[in-house]
Structure formats: structure tokens, C-alpha cells
Amino acid sequence: MLKDITLGQYFPGNTIVHRLDPRTKLLLTLLYIVTLFVANEAPASYLVLLAALGGMIALSRIPPRTMLRGLKPLVIIIAFTAVLNIFYTPGTPIFTLGFLHPTWEGLAHAAFMMLRILMLVCGTFLLTYTTSPIALTDGLEQMLSPLKKVRFPVHELSMIMSIALRFIPILVEETDKIMSAQKARGADFETGGLLKRARAMVPLLVPLFVSAFRRADELAVAMECRCYHGGEGRTRLKQLHMSGRDAGAFLAGAALLAGLIALRRLGL
Amino acid sequence: MSEIRVSALRYVYGQGTPFEKIAIDDVNVTIPSGQFVGIIGHTGSGKSTFIQHLNGLLRPHGGTVCLDGADIFRSKEATLAARFQVGLVFQYPEYQLFEETCAKDIAFGPGNMGLPPEEIHNRVLEAAHFAGVPEEALDQSPLDLSGGQKRRVAIAGVIAMRPGVLVLDEPTAGLDPAGRQSILRNIRDYHAATGATVILVTHDMDEIARLADRLLVFSQGKLVMDGTPGEVFSRDEALTALHLAVPSATAIAGALRRRGVPLPEGIFTLEQLEAAILTCRREGAPC
Ligand SMILES: Nc1ncnc2c1ncn2[C@@H]1O[C@H](COP(=O)(O)OP(=O)(O)O)[C@@H](O)[C@H]1O
Ligand SMILES: [Mg+2]
Numbered sequence: 001m002l003k004d005i006t007l008g009q010y011f012p013g014n015t016i017v018h019r020l021d022p023r024t025k026l027l028l029t030l031l032y033i034v035t036l037f038v039a040n041e042a043p044a045s046y047l048v049l050l051a052a053l054g055g056m057i058a059l060s061r062i063p064p065r066t067m068l069r070g071l072k073p074l075v076i077i078i079a080f081t082a083v084l085n086i087f088y089t090p091g092t093p094i095f096t097l098g099f100l101h102p103t104w105e106g107l108a109h110a111a112f113m114m115l116r117i118l119m120l121v122c123g124t125f126l127l128t129y130t131t132s133p134i135a136l137t138d139g140l141e142q143m144l145s146p147l148k149k150v151r152f153p154v155h156e157l158s159m160i161m162s163i164a165l166r167f168i169p170i171l172v173e174e175t176d177k178i179m180s181a182q183k184a185r186g187a188d189f190e191t192g193g194l195l196k197r198a199r200a201m202v203p204l205l206v207p208l209f210v211s212a213f214r215r216a217d218e219l220a221v222a223m224e225c226r227c228y229h230g231g232e233g234r235t236r237l238k239q240l241h242m243s244g245r246d247a248g249a250f251l252a253g254a255a256l257l258a259g260l261i262a263l264r265r266l267g268l
Numbered sequence: 269m270s271e272i273r274v275s276a277l278r279y280v281y282g283q284g285t286p287f288e289k290i291a292i293d294d295v296n297v298t299i300p301s302g303q304f305v306g307i308i309g310h311t312g313s314g315k316s317t318f319i320q321h322l323n324g325l326l327r328p329h330g331g332t333v334c335l336d337g338a339d340i341f342r343s344k345e346a347t348l349a350a351r352f353q354v355g356l357v358f359q360y361p362e363y364q365l366f367e368e369t370c371a372k373d374i375a376f377g378p379g380n381m382g383l384p385p386e387e388i389h390n391r392v393l394e395a396a397h398f399a400g401v402p403e404e405a406l407d408q409s410p411l412d413l414s415g416g417q418k419r420r421v422a423i424a425g426v427i428a429m430r431p432g433v434l435v436l437d438e439p440t441a442g443l444d445p446a447g448r449q450s451i452l453r454n455i456r457d458y459h460a461a462t463g464a465t466v467i468l469v470t471h472d473m474d475e476i477a478r479l480a481d482r483l484l485v486f487s488q489g490k491l492v493m494d495g496t497p498g499e500v501f502s503r504d505e506a507l508t509a510l511h512l513a514v515p516s517a518t519a520i521a522g523a524l525r526r527r528g529v530p531l532p533e534g535i536f537t538l539e540q541l542e543a544a545i546l547t548c549r550r551e552g553a554p555c
Contacts, residue, residue, distance in 0.1 A: 174363075180325050181364040184356040185425060186348065186380030203376065206366035210411070 010132050016245060017060035017130045022139030024246040028253045029127045036120055039260050041112045044268035052256050053119055053126075060130050070125050071118065078117050085110035133165035135238075142240055155231025163219070171212065178207050270353055270432030270465055271336055272299040272322060278330030279317055291317040293489040294331075299467070301432070304459055306476035306497070307469045309486030310511045315469045316359065318486065319435050322467070323354035352381055355431030359438045361422030365410035370401065370421045373410055377429040391428045398461070399424035400454045416447040423451070427458065433465040434458065440472065448472070452479065477501060477515040477536035485510065498534050517541040 012018075017025075032052075039045040057067060091105030128136070141158035148154050179189060182203045189200050279292040291314045299305055309315050320326040321333050324340045324347040333340050340350040355377075358364070367373035371392050378388040396406060399420045405413060410421055423439065436455065440448040452475055459466045470476050476483065476497065483500040485493035487510045493500050501507070504514045504522065513519070521535040521544065531544050 177358065178364050180320065181358045181361065182376075183325060184323060184351060184358065185377035185429065186351050187376075188348075188380070203364075203366045207364050211363055 009129070011062055011066070011129045012132075013061060013130065015059060015061050015130070017056060017126070019245065020249055021240055021242050021246045022131050022135040023143055023240065024242065024249050025127050025131055026136070026139050026143065028249060029123055031253050031257065032123050033120060035257060035260055036116055036123075038264075040264045040268065041109070042263070042268050045260055045263045046112065046115055048256070048259055048263065049119060050115070053122055056126055057122070060126060062126065062129050066129075067122055067125060071121060074117070074121060078114055081117065082110040082114050085113050134162055137162045137165070138236070138238070138240060155234070159231075167212075167215070170215070171208070174211060175204065175208060178204055269301050269336055271301050272297075272354075272433065272465070273334040273337070274298070274321070274331070275334075276331035277318070277321060277328050277333065279314075279321065279326060280329050281317075283329065291489050292321070292328075295489075295491045297484060297491060297494065299433075299465060301465055302463050303465055304456075304479055304481045305465070305467045306480035306483045307467060307486065308471070308473070308476065308483060308512060313486040314489040315486050316437055317489075319356060319437060319467065319469060322350075322433070322435055323356050324350045325356070352377070352429050353431055354433040354435060355426040355429050357423050357426045357434070357436040357439060359441060360419075361425075361439075362410075362415060362418035365418060365422060365425075368409055369407050370396075370410050370413070370424075371406040373421060374401075374406075374424045374428050377425055381429060388428075391430065392424075395424040395428035396421075398427050398454060398458045400450060416443055416451075419443070420451070420454075423454075430462075431464065433467065435467040435469075437469045438471065439468070440470070440475075448475075455479075473501075473513055473515040474517070474537070477518070485512070497536055501536055502533060 032049075036049060039049060057064065086102045086106040086109075087100060089103050089106030089109045091103035093101040093103050094107070095102070131139075137158045140161070141154055144152070144154045144158075179187075183189070187200060187203055189197070189204070192200070274295060274297050277292050277295040278290070281287075281289045281291050293314075295318065307315050307319070317326065321328055324333070327341060335350055335353060338346065340346055365373050367376065374392045374395055375388050378391050383391070392406070393403075395401075396403065401417065401420045401424050405417060405421070410418055413421065419439070423436070427434065434455075439455070440451055443451065455466060455468065456479055458464065468476065468479070480497055483493070483495060483497050484491055485500060485507075492510065493503070493506070501514045501518050504518070507514060514522075515536050517538045517540060518536055521531050521541055524545075525531050529545075529548060531541075531548060535541050535544055
């Protein structure tokens with residue numbers, strides 16, 4: 001049941017989107033998010049943004065159904081934001097019901113808001129679906145490496161991140177196993193009030209923490225046995241390098257940005 | 269009485285995703301009360317998945333699991349009752365201990381059954397005895413025990429529910445030979461003393477040949493053989509094709525037979541082998 005979490009899951013592939021340098025993808029995703037927020041709330045601008053996203057999803061061959069499945073946990077947040085916007089935007093009321101007066105402006109604003117959140121989430125999913133966690137942290141480490149000059153522990157942070165990412169699936173599996181084992185002794189994780197449920201978590205959390213610490217210990221020993229001593233002088237198996245593909249991607253990103261600025265000037 | 273009847277069982281991991289995997293495919297088997305059943309099969313053949321259906325931890329995607337003639341999924345209460353009637357010991361069960369003392373951990377199952385405290389206390393002592401947990405360990409923290417002792421505590425935690433069916437998933441994996449022998453002896457004694465059904469998943473052919481009344485062989489999610497250890501181990505080509513070994517006594521007897529020693533068929537334990545060789549010598553055959 002816990003396996004249903006697809007947030008941030010990598011789908012291996014060999015498309016042009018998969019092969020882009022992780023730094024390119026990170027920067028372009030960042031650019032896309034910024035663009036989403038500065039773009040005009042007008043149909044033309046949003047159509048361009050949607051088309052760009054749709055094009056990238058098509059290129060990456062991630063099935064749209066998988067994308068939508070990842071959105072499921074966010075439905076409530078999105079709906080909540082939309083409803084708030086409908087009621088709290090000043091403008092021409094659609095109808096009045098006591099203190100409630102939804103407005104046409106609010107409706108439009110809510111629609112754009114929803115689209116914006118959807119595109120934002122899909123855009124970041126596209127990044128994590130097409131980039132392995134290791135490549136992502138490598139890219140981040142390289143991008144942040146200028147900060148090493150001011151003694152910021154870039155390598156350590158990215159190592160912590162890769163290890164955490166690596167261990168999430170293991171811990172999820174372990175949680176599943178321990179849950180089953182306690183259920184086999186009649187444990188009940190699903191019914192009862194808040195207090196009862198919190199108490200029911202003890203037989204799950206204690207073994208989980210014990211084993212997480214044990215694993216951390218073993219990993220530390222294994223790393224030391226292989227002479228790990230931090231980032232100093234460490235070389236990589238997979239060197240990151242930018243190629244023509246990445247230049248093309250940046251050009252496309254710039255074109256998108258320029259187009260949107262032009263549309264904004266025209267007020268579309 | 270605890271008769272298990274499994275019909276047309278089917279289970280698929282990750283149904284509807286690109287990672288779909290049929291783990292159990294059309295398994296039919298009836299296990300009468302009191303039998304000692306061994307389950308063998310290559311890693312990934314579906315043994316662990318199969319046994320998790322017997323107490324309703326996994327809900328089948330097809331087929332039924334009946335306990336004493338009634339489907340264990342007919343109601344929530346029935347499923348919970350099945351959890352207590354079919355005690356399941358997972359692989360590496362020592363990783364699920366969570367209480368401050370071993371006694372409290374063993375009492376978790378009986379506590380969930382809603383039994384009165386003195387009954388729970390009796391059951392803890394009885395289960396500790398059956399699983400070979402020394403009495404002085406009961407007040408210690410499980411974290412302070414050795415791996416083998418932790419495992420005994422975990423097994424006691426299941427036995428304490430007095431299940432009519434005791435299912436164990438590779439209970440001796442990762443133990444030293446002495447620990448392995450002694451845990452198996454405890455399981456055999458439990459079977460003899462209570463008359464409970466025992467279902468044992470194992471890779472140890474020598475032991476299972478000695479212990480089991482019946483063997484189920486799994487391969488790629490299917491039940492491919494079902495018979496007495498004698499019937500199953502006499503089909504050694506078929507077993508080899510499934511990447512399974514015969515007991516070492518059977519292998520030795522086969523090798524001797526090929527060299528002209530007239531040993532009978534049906535040798536599965538070292539004791540049988542010894543007796544057969546001695547008989548041979550007495551009859552003056554070339555050994
Ligand atoms: N939680 C799970 N998620 C996905 N696949 C699984 C899971 N557990 C087992 N499998 C797969 O199901 C098959 C049967 O596994 P299992 O029942 O554990 O076999 P065994 O116990 O005989 O080694 C294997 O191919 C395994 O990879
Ligand atoms: Mg297994």
C-alpha cells in the first residue's frame with residue numbers, strides 16, 4: 001500500500017529529455033516555474049506554457065496517465081485554493097448567498113490558479129521522472145560548487161541527499177514488512193480514534209528506527225572501508241558535460257521566455 | 269480443527285503498473301489439521317507471498333482461502349480471527365521486536381486477542397518454553413539478546429496466540445548449525461505436543477525430509493509438486509530442473525547406487541542411509 005507513493009519516482013528511459021544534462025534540466029525547470037508566475041493571466045500566454053509542457057512530456061514518453069496519477073495526492077489542495085479564490089476575489093458577483101458572493105473574476109482567477117499549480121507540479125514531476133536521483137544530486141552539487149569558496153558544505157549536503165534518496169525505498173519496504181508482521185499478531189493500524197492510532201504506531205516505529213540506525217551504522221562502516229573521506233579530491237565515474245543538446249534546450253527555453261514577454265507586452 | 273483450503277489462488281504485485289508481477293498463479297491445495305507441511309522452491313517462486321494469504325495479510329486477486337470451510341475474507345472479524353488462528357512467523361522476525369522486555373513483546377499477540385492478564389501471563393511462559401526462550405531472558409530488553417535468541421522471542425510471540433496453524437518463513441535462515449538444529453527441534457516438539465498444523469518454508473532439504481509429512485514445491489508462482497518427501501525427492505531430475513537439490517543422504521545413496529552398491533530407493537535422512545549401508549554390509553554386498 002505504501003508503494004503507491006510515486007512522488008519523485010524515476011522512470012528510466014533513453015529519450016532526449018532523459019539524456020539532457022541534469023544541470024540543464026534543473027535550470028530550465030527553475031526558469032519554467034518563474035515564467036509560470038510572471039506570465040500574464042491570459043489565455044494566449046497559458047496556451048503557450050501548456051504547449052511547452054505538453055511537448056516536453058510527449059518527448060519524454062512518460063505516459064500522461066502516470067503524470068496524472070502523481071497529481072492525485074494534490075487534488076484536495078488544488079481544489080481548496082480554487083474555491084478560496086472564487087470567493088475572495090473582488091469583482092462582479094455571480095450570485096449572493098448570505099456572506100458568500102463568488103465573482104466572475106474569481107472564477108477566472110481560480111481557473112488560472114489551478115492550471116498554474118497543475119503545470120508547476122507536472123513540470124517538476126517531469127524533472128524527477130526523467131532524471132535519476134543520483135544525477136539530480138550530482139547536478140545540484142556541481143551547480144552549487146561555487147559556494148564551496150565560502151566554506152559551504154556542498155559535497156556533504158549532496159551526499160546526504162543521495163543517501164536519503166537511496167534509502168527511502170528501502171525504508172518504505174521495511175515499513176511494509178514490519179506492518180505485516182505486527183498485523184500477523186493482531187495489530188490494528190486502521191481503526192480507532194487519534195490516540196489509539198498513535199499508540200498503534202509504536203510497534204511499527206520502534207523497529208523501524210532500530211533498523212534505520214543499524215543500517216546507517218553499517219553504511220558508515222562500509223563507506224569508511226572504501227576510504228571515503230569527503231569531497232576533497234574525489235573523482236567521478238560519470239562526468240557531467242554539456243552538449244549541443246543542452247545548448248538547444250537553452251535556446252528553446254530562451255525562445256519560450258521571449259515569446260511570453262512579447263505576449264505580455266501585447267497584453268495577451 | 270484448522271483445515272486450510274486454498275482454491276484457484278492468484279496474486280499479482282503492482283497490478284496495473286508497468287512493474288506488474290504475477291507472484292501466485294492458480295494454486296489449489298488443502299491442508300488437513302495436524303499435518304507437518306514443508307514448502308520448498310527457488311528464491312522468488314512465491315513461497316512468502318503464498319503463506320501471507322493463509323492468515324489474510326494479502327487479499328487474493330483471484331480464488332479463495334477457506335479456514336474450516338469458511339472464507340477468511342467473509343468479514344473483518346473473520347479475517348482478524350484468522351490472524352490469531354493461523355500464526356505467521358515472518359522471515360527474520362527478530363526485526364519486529366519493539367517492547368522494553370521480551371515478556372511484554374511475547375504478550376503483544378495475546379493482548380490483541382483481548383485475553384485476561386493471568387491468561388496472557390500463562391501463555392507467555394508456555395510460549396517461551398516452546399520456543400526455547402530461557403526464563404531469565406523474559407525480563408531483559410530484546411535488544412540485549414543475541415540474534416538467535418531474538419528470533420526465539422519473535423517465534424514465541426506468535427506461539428503465544430496458540431495458533432491452530434503455525435506458519436514459519438525460513439525460521440533458520442542466517443543461524444549457525446547448532447541454532448538451526450535447536451530451533452527445528454523446538455518446532456517439532458511444538459507440533460508433537462499441541463497437534464497444531466505446521467507449515468515450514470525452508471531451503472534445508474535434509475531437515476525438511478526428516479520433519480515433514482508432506483512437501484509442496486513452488487516454481488514461478490505455481491504449485492508444481494505436492495506429495496510425501498519420498499514422492500518428491502524421488503523425482504530428482506525434475507527438482508534439479510527447478511534449481512532445487514535433493515537431501516544429501518539421497519544424493520549420496522544415488523551416487524553409491526550408480527557405483528553398483530545395491531541400496532534401496534527412498535533414502536532421505538542420514539539415519540536411513542546409515543541403516544541401509546549396514547544392511548548391505550551384513551548381506552555381504554560390495555560396499
Ligand atoms: N512487495 C513486493 N512488491 C513487488 N514484487 C514483489 C514483492 N514481494 C515479492 N515480489 C515478487 O514476487 C515474486 C515472489 O516473491 P516471494 O513470494 O517473496 O518469493 P519467495 O519467498 O519464494 O522467495 C518475486 O518475483 C518477487 O520479486
Ligand atoms: Mg521468501
